[in-house]
Amino acid sequence: MRYHRPTSKADALAVLAAEGDRARPLVGGTDLLVGLRHSTIAPTWIVDLKGITDLPEPITLTEDGIRIGPTMTLGELVAHLDVRRSFPALSEAALTVGSVAIRNRASLVGNLCNASPAADTVPALLVLGAVVTIESVDGARTVSLADFFLGPRRTQCHASALVTRIDLPWPPAGTGSAFQRLTRRRGVDLGTVSVAAAVSSDGRMSLGLGAVGPKPLMAEVAEPVDLTDEPQLERVLDQLLNVAAPITDVRASREYREAMLRVLGKRAVLAAAGRRTRMEAA
């Protein structure tokens, strides 16, 4: 295995173009080194992106939203006050990843590209409307995060490409968001079920679902929901959660996941709606 630490994006993309799936990009390494250790991956090139000087900054605030570069760690994300204020679901989700030491290395972009169906940050990014920029020697293109995932460990970012940024639009005024996750233990465990919710000021809502399908899922309702109307909320939840297709694995049975998805889904919606109300009152 060769280690390469390019200083330019062009150099990194050229190596990836030449080596294809024999090369692996590296940022935090918290998934990559586990793969090396278990020989589930055996790259002949490691391309470390941390020395590149012309990639987008870790985080940039713009008029339209925030832009996150490939080297933004989850630790930096958790500590970022603008993220906490405007994208609370993402802050909460990032805080559930691994442990302090994991978050000090792991990158948000890496969490996406690893493409685990249980990736903690993805449900939040889905409901927050994330757009991903994928670059290769052939150029750059953008895809919505909802279209980014193809299946377990498979994305639209093929082996010769890099995700160079994630864009999140500022949420519409009054929108609230929240994230809920169930694990067997707090630290260093993968999510058994995770749900992110965004609720707009007039009661339209979207849910992002993790670990209940072959890839992270999203569902939304276009019509406003009266959250004080319990039967209506239950019907909407039925409809939204219908996309889930959980399986039984080492962490939980299908039935348990289905039951807990319902519980967490409602909690996430109510928590998101609560934040929305507070913002209106303020």
Add this chain to the structure above:
Amino acid sequence: MSPAQADEDPLTTTSTVTVNGTARIVTAPAHRSLLEGLRDILGLTGTKSCCAEGECGACTVLLDGKAVNSCLVLCVESDGHEVTTIEGLSECGPTDLQEEFLNAGAVQCGFCIPGQVMSAEYLLRTNPAPSEPEIREALSGNLCRCGGYARIVAAVKETAARRAGDHD
């Protein structure tokens, strides 16, 4: 050409790492972890090797002042950076934090303790007056098979109080 790549053998890397304040040159195959570099090449065996996949925290060190799992960092990634291991926390003798671990009876078999101490030291440097939930969150990546968590948390609390001058 990466600065860290050795000239002759492309599979071997040579890194200059500041370990506990001293510049060290480490030559290792590219796939070797920082943990292996510290223990097997530099002989700093205070950092423990346990799960080697980022689950247990026994290998926690400070990389440029931040707590990381050294099993999840390539040795060559530390080229040009600063690493502090448990051996580097004090010139001689235990630190106040290590003393409080002993005072609290937080050390049973002792295997997880270097990692616990490094995570706790990182917490106290970044948050000198942590609440109990904050201490538990900070140490949630460090497993203790003896189950000594309550005393470990107490030791961290005591150290925070001591550093704040609440004791003689």
